[in-house]
Amino acid sequence: MSISxxxxxxxxxxxxxxxxxxTRYLLGGAPIWTDELSRYSMxxxxxxxxxxxxVYGRHMRVALAERFLPVxxxxxxxxxQWLLSLSFAVIGTYMTWRYALSVSMFTSQGLGISRSIPMLSMPLGFGLLSLAIVVHGPSPLPRQVVQ
Structure with missing residues (x-):
């Protein structure tokens, strides 16, 4: 779901x-909100x-160690790796939540909304990462068989 x-x-x-x-090349200038919205969406x-x-084993994993070490x-x-990743994700959730709430008094220049609104994607993302790590559990990557 989060990938979609x-x-x-x-x-x-x-x-x-x-x-x-x-608009920059045709009209000589782009609206300021385009830069801001693209930054927040990235x-x-x-x-x-x-x-x-x-979940697919493509995030924060050292696959090389898993492929060449004994079982x-x-x-x-x-x-x-699982415990370390979970710790970073939970700490990241807490720290970015505090940061997102701390910037609520500021408005974005181009969009005119509270900066907390786009910054809430950070604790949401870290929270989803924490949830995915917990649900997936500490499991190794599938071993590739070379034929």
Missing amino acids: IAACLVIINVLVVMYGVT IATAMLAGGGTW HVVRWVVYY
Whole structure:
């Protein structure tokens, strides 16, 4: 689900950037909100895609260690990676939540909204990453068989 939302945000980002570039070259200037919206959508895309990519084993993992170590050692490496990733995700959720709330008194220059609104994608993304890490559990990547 978070990958689908991130994919939609990428499409929105591309459209906003294309609109900004087109108006800049055709009309001589782009609205200020295009830069701001593209920046916020890039942040939201990265944060929301994190949880989904963890499940597929493509996020914050040292796959090289898992592929070349003995199986009994891999179990400990995977558990360590899982615990470390979960710790970072939970701490990231807490810290970005506090940050998003601390900027509520400021409004964005181009969009005219509270800066907390787009910044809430950070704790949401870290929270989804935490949830994905907990649900997926400490499991090794599938071993590839070379034929």
